[in-house]
Amino acid sequence: MTLKLHNVTKKFGSFTAVDHLSLEIPEKQIFGFLGANGAGKTTTFRMILGLIQESSGDITWNEGGIGYDKSHLIGYLPEERGLYPKMKVQDQLVYLARLRGMNSKEALHEIEQWLEKFKVPDYKSKKVEDLSKGNQQKIQFISAVLHKPKLLILDEPFSGLDPVNVEMLKKAVVELKEAGTSIVFSSHRMEHVEELCEHLCILHHGKPVVHGRLKDIKRSFGKKNVRVRTDFDLAFLKDLPGVTKYKSLGDSCELQVENEHVSQTILSELHGKGFIRTFDLEEPSLNDIFIEKVGNSFE
Amino acid sequence: MNKFFIMVGQTFKSRVKSKSFFITTLVTLALIFLITNIQTIIEMFDDDEEGAGTSEIAVVSDEESWAILLGETLSSQEGLSVEVNEVNSDEAREAVEEGTYDSAISLDSGEDGLPVATQYTGEDSSLAEAEMMQQSLQQVKIAIAAEEAEVDKATLQAINTPIPFETVSVGEESGAKSSEEMAQTRGLVYVMLFLLYLSVMLYGSMIATEVATEKSSRVMEILISSVSPVSQMFAKITGIALLGLLQFSLILGVGYLGVQQNSGEGSFLNEFGLGDIQLSVIAYGVLFFILGYLLYATLAATLGSLVSRLEDAQQMISPMIYLIIIAFFISVFGLNAPDSTFITVTSYIPFFSPLIMFLRVGMLDIPLWEVILSVGFLVAAIIVLAMIGARVYKGGVLMYGKSTSLKDVKRAFQLSKKEN
Numbered sequence: 001m002t003l004k005l006h007n008v009t010k011k012f013g014s015f016t017a018v019d020h021l022s023l024e025i026p027e028k029q030i031f032g033f034l035g036a037n038g039a040g041k042t043t044t045f046r047m048i049l050g051l052i053q054e055s056s057g058d059i060t061w062n063e064g065g066i067g068y069d070k071s072h073l074i075g076y077l078p079e080e081r082g083l084y085p086k087m088k089v090q091d092q093l094v095y096l097a098r099l100r101g102m103n104s105k106e107a108l109h110e111i112e113q114w115l116e117k118f119k120v121p122d123y124k125s126k127k128v129e130d131l132s133k134g135n136q137q138k139i140q141f142i143s144a145v146l147h148k149p150k151l152l153i154l155d156e157p158f159s160g161l162d163p164v165n166v167e168m169l170k171k172a173v174v175e176l177k178e179a180g181t182s183i184v185f186s187s188h189r190m191e192h193v194e195e196l197c198e199h200l201c202i203l204h205h206g207k208p209v210v211h212g213r214l215k216d217i218k219r220s221f222g223k224k225n226v227r228v229r230t231d232f233d234l235a236f237l238k239d240l241p242g243v244t245k246y247k248s249l250g251d252s253c254e255l256q257v258e259n260e261h262v263s264q265t266i267l268s269e270l271h272g273k274g275f276i277r278t279f280d281l282e283e284p285s286l287n288d289i290f291i292e293k294v295g296n297s298f299e
Numbered sequence: 300m301n302k303f304f305i306m307v308g309q310t311f312k313s314r315v316k317s318k319s320f321f322i323t324t325l326v327t328l329a330l331i332f333l334i335t336n337i338q339t340i341i342e343m344f345d346d347d348e349e350g351a352g353t354s355e356i357a358v359v360s361d362e363e364s365w366a367i368l369l370g371e372t373l374s375s376q377e378g379l380s381v382e383v384n385e386v387n388s389d390e391a392r393e394a395v396e397e398g399t400y401d402s403a404i405s406l407d408s409g410e411d412g413l414p415v416a417t418q419y420t421g422e423d424s425s426l427a428e429a430e431m432m433q434q435s436l437q438q439v440k441i442a443i444a445a446e447e448a449e450v451d452k453a454t455l456q457a458i459n460t461p462i463p464f465e466t467v468s469v470g471e472e473s474g475a476k477s478s479e480e481m482a483q484t485r486g487l488v489y490v491m492l493f494l495l496y497l498s499v500m501l502y503g504s505m506i507a508t509e510v511a512t513e514k515s516s517r518v519m520e521i522l523i524s525s526v527s528p529v530s531q532m533f534a535k536i537t538g539i540a541l542l543g544l545l546q547f548s549l550i551l552g553v554g555y556l557g558v559q560q561n562s563g564e565g566s567f568l569n570e571f572g573l574g575d576i577q578l579s580v581i582a583y584g585v586l587f588f589i590l591g592y593l594l595y596a597t598l599a600a601t602l603g604s605l606v607s608r609l610e611d612a613q614q615m616i617s618p619m620i621y622l623i624i625i626a627f628f629i630s631v632f633g634l635n636a637p638d639s640t641f642i643t644v645t646s647y648i649p650f651f652s653p654l655i656m657f658l659r660v661g662m663l664d665i666p667l668w669e670v671i672l673s674v675g676f677l678v679a680a681i682i683v684l685a686m687i688g689a690r691v692y693k694g695g696v697l698m699y700g701k702s703t704s705l706k707d708v709k710r711a712f713q714l715s716k717k718e719n
Binding site for chain 2: 046049051052068071074076078080081082083084085087095096098099100101143144
């Protein structure tokens with residue numbers, strides 16, 4: 001059940017929203033979609049779901065396209081949250097689940113369990129408009145997963161939630177993955193992607209700038225971070241060859257170095273200068289990679 | 300297909316259960332009940348004023364035979380109880396003053412030997428009663444005069460029989476029904492036209508609102524990822540159509556029953572041409588309701604899919620509303636001149652034909668092929684509009700932003716098509 005995008009392009013008039021995007025989204029894993037606002041994430045999702053037609057290229061899932069005949073296998077949480085404001089939570093969820101090919105009895109049972117899991121069992125007979133934004137989002141999430149989809153697409157699932165609810169939803173996402181669901185989600189919060197995804201893709205202006213396994217991406221990025229805390233001034237490190245970034249933080253500093261060997265040069269430079277309290281060589285964070293890749297192409 | 304029916308059911312159920320539907324239907328039905336029963340209701344109030352319902356009348360005369368004759372004539376009228384020569388003239392007058400009798404009639408012999416009548420009435424006397432009394436007296440007088448002139452009864456009867464009068468329509472070319480027939484159907488056609496106009500407008504805007512609501516609450520994106528926009532659009536149209544048919548048949552049913560119960564000789568419903576309801580006219584009404592509804596509903600759903608806020612929906616469908624209003628005005632004009640060329644021509648134009656062809660079918664005897672041709676045009680227009688509508692809808696439901704102009708039709712069209 002691998003989802004494959006091959007050379008997919010979408011143009012709106014003269015504007016290219018997605019530009020020759022090729023991706024392979026492995027099954028039973030969580031795939032992260034990163035990108036600044038307007039990078040083409042939602043458009044890509046809509047093309048995967050068949051809501052809009054790609055201008056060129058093709059999308060296949062399990063050796064076929066995604067059409068309405070497969071909608072019971074797919075769950076979708078759109079970025080723009082929306083439910084019927086005047087309808088009761090339970091009626092609403094049953095209706096949406098039936099549209100995804102579930103029968104009412106089964107749906108009722110699942111609704112019970114999910115509401116329990118999200119600790120909101122008493123919302124069943126409340127109108128959606130009476131719930132808080134965060135709780136509406138939980139209901140919306142339930143509507144996307146209720147029918148046990150094989151492929152789950154979550155567009156910014158954690159935006160606008162408090163940390164407790166983010167954790168709750170993250171846990172649910174991980175559980176779904178373990179139960180065998182392939183999940184694609186987009187975010188501009190790097191730490192979420194870093195925590196959850198094995199594979200990811202960074203989109204910029206419709207083009208994939210980074211794509212692959214998280215570990216490989218980090219390794220091939222090459223650059224590392226060095227954190228140093230000493231009792232003496234560190235400004236001189238700025239001019240060392242191989243140091244690409246320097247950021248002073250009071251008595252310590254953060255350096256970005258071209259590769260891990262540079263760290264050893266720095267260490268020997270520091271040697272004998274005074275008291276070294278911390279010397280740490282770190283993997284680059286996804287945030288660094290994102291800013292580097294997306295930021296660079298802005299220039 | 301299954302999902303289609305789930306959506307139809309949902310659309311229908313959520314509307315039927317809504318308070319506004321319940322109240323409007325109830326108010327409409329009450330209104331219809333009131334209108335069809337208005338005569339009974341008015342009479343009921345009249346009865347209250349007259350007290351017991353029957354008037355006690357005393358007839359007094361020195362000529363015993365005259366009194367008996369008038370007594371017999373009056374007794375045949377409804378709501379009167381007559382007493383003949385129980386009292387004398389002066390006593391009768393006093394009795395009316397005291398309220399024992401409602402009125403008293405005294406017959407005296409005039410100069411020519413014919414009766415002269417005096418009526419004594421109390422406070423509650425009505426003009427209608429006096430008129431009825433006068434008519435009865437006239438009959439009595441004719442009988443007495445005839446007797447004195449020695450005219451035999453057969454001759455008298457021959458004189459009194461009304462002349463047979465009949466209107467025969469010969470203008471076959473115009474296809475006009477006889478003026479009597481026309482007057483009979485006019486009322487029915489008018490009522491049906493009004494219903495058609497009202498319901499197409501009502502349900503049309505209901506659909507536009509429904510679509511706009513789903514868009515503005517953003518639930519639309521979930522829906523179109525589950526069910527294709529085209530079947531969604533037609534599910535909405537069907538759901539509201541069922542609602543319309545339910546309401547329509549309730550209204551017609553109550554109206555029909557009301558008319559059945561209250562129509563009779565001289566009832567005001569007959570005067571308006573509503574007494575004799577022809578089922579064929581009703582059947583055509585339902586046919587044109589369904590077709591007209593489909594046409595306007597498709598248009599409404601298409602337009603509704605273009606707005607992203609509920610407030611803009613009314614503005615968007617206003618051109619559609621104008622079309623319906625124009626059609627209605629043409630048909631009102633047509634009520635008085637159903638065979639004019641203008642009406643004939645407009646009865647073939649799809650946006651007007653549901654009202655105007657129905658008007659012609661109801662008022663005139665037109666050949667069947669004309670109806671079929673008009674319905675054919677209408678069905679073709681519905682299909683074309685549905686095809687365009689489905690495309691616009693598909694793109695339109697994903698389009699957000701300020702969009703209240705028809706230019707967006709083009710944008711929506713582009714969004715739904717594959718570009719290279």
